[in-house]
Amino acid sequence: MSENGAAPSGRREGSGSRLTLKDFANHIKSSWCPGCGDFGVLAALKQALVKLGIAPHQAAVISGIGCGSKIVDYMRVNGFMTLHGRPLAVATGVKLANPDLHVIVVNGDGDAYGIGGNHFLHAARRNPDITHIVENNQIYALTKGQYSPTSDRGFKTSTSPDGAAESPVNPLLVALAAGATFIARSFAGEPKHLAEMIAAGIRHRGYALIDVLQPCVTFNKVNTYEWYAERIYRVDEDEGYDPADFARAWQTAGQWGDRIPVGIIYQRDDVPPYEEHVPALKAGAVVHRPFDALDEERFAALKREFM
Amino acid sequence: MTDLSITIGGDAGQGVESSGATLSLAAMRSGWYVFSIQDYRSRIRGGHNFYQIRIASRAVRSHSDPVHLLLALTKESVDIHRDNLAPGAGVLYDDSLKVDEGPVKEQGCLLFPMPLTEIAERHGNRVMTNTAAVAAGAGVLGLSLERLKSVVEGRFAAKGPRVVEANLRVADDAYRMAVERFRGAFRYALHGASPPLSTRDPGGNGGETLLISGNEAFALGAAAGGCRFVSAYPMTPATTIFEWLVRKEKELGIVTKHAEDEIAAVCMAIGAGYAGARALVPTSGGGFSLMVEALGMAGMTEVPVVIVDVQRGGPSTGLPTRTEQGDLLFVLHASQGEFPRIVLAPGTHEEYFEAGWRSFTLAERYQCPVIVLADQFLAASLCTLPSEALSFDAVVRDRGELLDHAALDKLEPGQYRRYRITSSGISPRALPGHPNAVYTVVTDEHDEEGHITEAIENRVQQMSKRMRKLEHARQEMRGPKRYGPEDADLTLICWGSAVGPVVESLPLLEKEGVRANALHFTDIWPFPADQARRALEGARRTVAVEQNYTGQFAKLLRMCTGHEVSHGVHKFDGRPFSPQQIASACLEEVASHV
Numbered sequence: 040m041s042e043n044g045a046a047p048s049g050r051r052e053g054s055g056s057r058l059t060l061k062d063f064a065n066h067i068k069s070s071w072c073p074g075c076g077d078f079g080v081l082a083a084l085k086q087a088l089v090k091l092g093i094a095p096h097q098a099a100v101i102s103g104i105g106c107g108s109k110i111v112d113y114m115r116v117n118g119f120m121t122l123h124g125r126p127l128a129v130a131t132g133v134k135l136a137n138p139d140l141h142v143i144v145v146n147g148d149g150d151a152y153g154i155g156g157n158h159f160l161h162a163a164r165r166n167p168d169i170t171h172i173v174e175n176n177q178i179y180a181l182t183k184g185q186y187s188p189t190s191d192r193g194f195k196t197s198t199s200p201d202g203a204a205e206s207p208v209n210p211l212l213v214a215l216a217a218g219a220t221f222i223a224r225s226f227a228g229e230p231k232h233l234a235e236m237i238a239a240g241i242r243h244r245g246y247a248l249i250d251v252l253q254p255c256v257t258f259n260k261v262n263t264y265e266w267y268a269e270r271i272y273r274v275d276e277d278e279g280y281d282p283a284d285f286a287r288a289w290q291t292a293g294q295w296g297d298r299i300p301v302g303i304i305y306q307r308d309d310v311p312p313y314e315e316h317v318p319a320l321k322a323g324a325v326v327h328r329p330f331d332a333l334d335e336e337r338f339a340a341l342k343r344e345f346m
Numbered sequence: 347m348t349d350l351s352i353t354i355g356g357d358a359g360q361g362v363e364s365s366g367a368t369l370s371l372a373a374m375r376s377g378w379y380v381f382s383i384q385d386y387r388s389r390i391r392g393g394h395n396f397y398q399i400r401i402a403s404r405a406v407r408s409h410s411d412p413v414h415l416l417l418a419l420t421k422e423s424v425d426i427h428r429d430n431l432a433p434g435a436g437v438l439y440d441d442s443l444k445v446d447e448g449p450v451k452e453q454g455c456l457l458f459p460m461p462l463t464e465i466a467e468r469h470g471n472r473v474m475t476n477t478a479a480v481a482a483g484a485g486v487l488g489l490s491l492e493r494l495k496s497v498v499e500g501r502f503a504a505k506g507p508r509v510v511e512a513n514l515r516v517a518d519d520a521y522r523m524a525v526e527r528f529r530g531a532f533r534y535a536l537h538g539a540s541p542p543l544s545t546r547d548p549g550g551n552g553g554e555t556l557l558i559s560g561n562e563a564f565a566l567g568a569a570a571g572g573c574r575f576v577s578a579y580p581m582t583p584a585t586t587i588f589e590w591l592v593r594k595e596k597e598l599g600i601v602t603k604h605a606e607d608e609i610a611a612v613c614m615a616i617g618a619g620y621a622g623a624r625a626l627v628p629t630s631g632g633g634f635s636l637m638v639e640a641l642g643m644a645g646m647t648e649v650p651v652v653i654v655d656v657q658r659g660g661p662s663t664g665l666p667t668r669t670e671q672g673d674l675l676f677v678l679h680a681s682q683g684e685f686p687r688i689v690l691a692p693g694t695h696e697e698y699f700e701a702g703w704r705s706f707t708l709a710e711r712y713q714c715p716v717i718v719l720a721d722q723f724l725a726a727s728l729c730t731l732p733s734e735a736l737s738f739d740a741v742v743r744d745r746g747e748l749l750d751h752a753a754l755d756k757l758e759p760g761q762y763r764r765y766r767i768t769s770s771g772i773s774p775r776a777l778p779g780h781p782n783a784v785y786t787v788v789t790d791e792h793d794e795e796g797h798i799t800e801a802i803e804n805r806v807q808q809m810s811k812r813m814r815k816l817e818h819a820r821q822e823m824r825g826p827k828r829y830g831p832e833d834a835d836l837t838l839i840c841w842g843s844a845v846g847p848v849v850e851s852l853p854l855l856e857k858e859g860v861r862a863n864a865l866h867f868t869d870i871w872p873f874p875a876d877q878a879r880r881a882l883e884g885a886r887r888t889v890a891v892e893q894n895y896t897g898q899f900a901k902l903l904r905m906c907t908g909h910e911v912s913h914g915v916h917k918f919d920g921r922p923f924s925p926q927q928i929a930s931a932c933l934e935e936v937a938s939h940v
């Protein structure tokens with residue numbers, strides 16, 4: 040423990056082996072609509088943390104602004120609900136200052152792929168050890184139903200009355216092209232699978248994208264539970280599916296429409312996370328570094344270059 | 347008393363800057379006070395650049411207009427700077443340049459043609475012509491040849507002994523030739539004058555004097571203040587702060603991150619601040635514009651973060667390499683809604699150094715964003731300081747009400763409230779990572795535990811709690827510092843970097859029969875209104891001297907104290923004020939308003 044007040048906390052293997060879901064519960068009543076897919080994400084995230092033995096104080100869940108981003112208010116964990124589009128950037132700062140924390144970002148599709156698109160691109164190529172869960176409901180829900188970057192062509196909303204004219208972002212392909220080292224998709228209607236994907240993402244050393252098909256029962260009447268359930272298939276149904284095979288992953292990630300792949304689409308383990316390239320972190324988290332690491336003598340040495 | 351100005355003029359890409367830096371350091375190591383500024387454009391090649399070096403027997407904080415020695419690397423340099431030449435000034439140039447000699451002579455100035463290229467080629471190659479020019483300049487001026495050679499050695503050390511040797515021979519030859527041919531006739535030569543600073547150490551590193559730029563002083567202050575995280579997107583004139591800290595990353599254990607844009611840079615710093623690292627974001631106005639939303643996030647979530655806005659000429663891309671004080675009201679009001687922020691505007695290199703550590707302590711004490719407002723003039727000017735002026739002993743690294751591990755251990759689980767209502771408005775802070783202090787931070791309005799709520803009573807309480815911190819902080823804000831006599835007919839009011847030339851304009855005004863003093867503000871927000879009112883009590887006529895168009899500080903002063911300045915002197919051409927310009931503008935203002 041340093042003078043700085045920061046407690047050395049979570050290691051990769053969490054310490055709370057006797058954790059239960061209750062440890063992550065708080066008294067806040069959620070404002071989500073009954074039936075919202077975000078309930079599934081919340082349940083799955085808690086399950087994944089329990090399964091990995093990561094206690095609430097060892098994780099930092101960082102979200103943006105949107106329906107789904109409210110998740111941090113609905114669970115007991117170190118949480119930071121930031122700005123619309125910015126949680127990846129804030130999370131990168133948290134991770135680089137204190138890599139002992141398990142940093143998990145949760146945000147909506149508008150947040151992640153629209154306003155925060157630049158951070159998404161750069162997180163994917165930077166590869167910090169951050170797990171990124173996107174609640175992709177193909178709509179701007181909190182602002183009451185405008186089309187989003189992942190809305191399909193022709194999707195009619197208040198801001199696309201004649202149908203969306205842009206081609207949708209395929210986040211898996213973008214992440215793959217940008218160099219992401221873990222890319223998965225899951226469905227909020229299957230929290231067990233989702234919890235598995237989140238756990239695999241947290242275990243992955245590096246940036247892990249989990250794009251979650253998340254029905255918005257209030258504003259998206261097209262992409263419903265049934266719509267997704269009819270289309271999804273698990274990539275690991277094919278025993279020969281190898282997530283390390285880039286070409287296969289590219290072809291799989293490109294699928295959308297009649298058949299939508301879920302599961303770990305791509306993963307490689309040979310890229311060290313960004314933090315390992317940061318010289319200042321060689322001696323551990325900088326939040327634990329005492330101020331007197333710079334003393335009078337070192338200070339005098341620093342001044343010498345100006346003499 | 348010695349007070350000389352040397353201008354080095356040439357094209358971009360000709361090495362004007364490195365020549366200027368070499369001569370500045372040689373002058374400092376020869377025992378003289380130095381103040382240097384660089385005038386360059388936002389382009390890598392082509393176009394006229396110049397460097398101004400002032401050498402004096404007392405500490406100087408500004409450049410000065412009359413030029414005593416012009417080192418012309420191009421023919422055009424002579425045409426451009428001729429008007430500023432003092433009577434008897436010298437113009438030193440390569441004798442192959444077709445310099446228009448007539449007008450220089452007519453002005454009563456001296457011509458010092460030198461075979462600079464020839465000397466360079468004799469001992470090495472053409473590239474060494476700048477070494478020859480600088481050495482010849484040092485020669486006519488009468489700086490120490492030994493000290494000059496120590497600087498040249500240092501500059502070329504990385505290029506290997508052969509390059510060093512050749513440059514030293516060039517320097518030696520050019521220096522001696524200049525002394526022989528011209529020093530005798532040059533009335534501004536320093537021979538005979540004894541330098542004010544000790545030059546005891548024969549290596550030139552007396553260990554007692556520094557030559558440092560504003561940005562370097564700030565970065566050094568930040569390092570001393572326990573900076574643990576810096577994230578930035580390159581933008582002139584702030585980049586050198588970031589680059590200095592990046593160079594020291596390994597040595598000092600500071601995480602440095604070149605981010606994808608300024609929004610990311612400031613958000614990363616806020617994330618690091620939340621995690622418990624002292625975090626800094628250097629930028630200029632354009633980058634700050636992108637950070638505005640996140641500034642409010644830091645205010646609302648009460649996360650300490652330091653942003654330094656090194657102002658340049660605006661609006662928009664404006665004058666990228668030039669100076670202005672145009673962002674004052676912008677940074678004071680940036681971001682929606684109301685939240686506490688602290689704004690510092692250091693004026694001298696010492697104050698900029700101090701802001702480096704003080705900003706962190708203020709940010710952590712009041713758990714709010716702190717903005718340091720500097721500008722290109724302060725950032726890039728080189729100044730001689732006694733080493734003890736940047737003192738480690740003075741550095742305060744107070745983390746405010748931060749609960750340490752032991753204090754957190756004593757808490758019952760669930761007892762900790764991050765945004766507890768307190769009389770000071772400051773809620774004891776716990777960093778994420780302790781089992782007894784698991785809490786949520788949100789940018790929505792929130793209750794004491796950090797949960798979202800729009801309840802009326804809570805809103806009023808939390809808003810008032812946050813704003814109370816500002817009143818608390820106000821108590822440690824410093825009032826204006828007075829320069830010059832207590833009793834004066836005219837009081838010059840300035841803030842930030844204008845202080846250097848403003849203070850130097852006082853004796854010039856005195857010479858013209860105007861008894862003037864100056865009030866300089868460094869602590870801008872929360873505004874030290876009481877101290878300002880007191881300082882202004884005896885003032886007869888006031889003139890606000892600002893490097894902007896609209897007189898932003900004068901507006902702020904009126905808003906906070908009711909004091910209406912009698913006059914305003916504004917400059918917005920991107921070039922820093924000189925003492926002479928301020929003096930004559932003040933005289934004009936005063937004369938036109940009698």
Ligand SMILES: Cc1ncc(C[n+]2csc(CCOP(=O)(O)OP(=O)(O)O)c2C)c(N)n1
Nearest residue numbers: 104105106107123147148149150179180181
């Ligand atoms: C800078 C900014 N612009 C706009 C908004 C308004 N806004 C809040 S949430 C949102 C979109 C939400 O969509 P998404 O990210 O997909 O999340 P969802 O609500 O669908 O979960 C918008 C535009 C904002 N909060 N901040």
Ligand code: SF4
Nearest residue numbers: 072075106180255256
């Ligand atoms: S509006 Fe849609 S996304 Fe938001 S809570 Fe309701 S169902 Fe969920």
Ligand SMILES: [Mg+2]
Nearest residue numbers: 147148176178
């Ligand atoms: Mg959405």
